[in-house]
Amino acid sequence: MMRFIAAAALAGTIVAMPASAAPFFFDFVSKDPAESVSFTLDSDPTPSNVYGTYFQILGVPQKTWAGVSTGRLNFFSGSGQGGFLSEYSGASTAGTVLFSGTLSKPSFIAGTYNLRGFGSSSGGSLTITNLAASVPEPASWMMMILGFGVVGYAMRRKTVLRFV
Structure with a gap:
């Protein structure tokens, strides 16, 4: 899973481009x-x-x-x-x-x-x-989606402590 996160982060930095003129x-x-x-x-x-x-x-x-x-x-x-x-x-x-x-x-x-x-x-x-609307740049979208993925992964992998 860590490889997936690293690959997604690398792909996001390659795909993210500066915004064009408005x-x-x-x-x-x-x-x-x-x-x-x-x-x-x-x-x-x-x-x-x-x-x-x-x-x-x-x-x-x-x-x-x-x-x-x-x-x-x-x-x-x-x-x-x-x-x-x-x-x-x-x-x-x-x-x-x-x-x-x-x-x-x-x-x-x-x-x-x-x-x-x-x-x-x-x-x-x-x-x-x-005339440009306030639309986040691709890098912002990538960071947001990556953040949701990391939170989801952390919640899934969280171990529950059990008391006997």
Whole structure:
């Protein structure tokens, strides 16, 4: 039985993998309804292009009042005045930086942001929400199941003292 427990523990450590990036939902409500847009991205996306003060993600499905279409999104660093630009909706904002990390390895930050318009854009409120449910990682499941097995084995092997 000890071999079984050791094999299960070894298999659990081999199978357990780190969680992947969680999907984030972006909902921008503009002062001009024509510029409002919503889309979903990974919390740690891989940029399509990186430029001096921003990174770009291509081919992102974006929902606006006119329907759904794919387009590019630009996210600006602090030196680029923060904010984002949606090619499809025309929303161009500045204000808060929406990610941590570097331009080549960004990580979005969930929250609600008031962004001012940039150029002829109106600005508005952007809410970034984590869509991932609280599901334990495989390593947690393995530890829990292994723990139940050890308790069950200990209860089964327990000797009962008898008094004569």
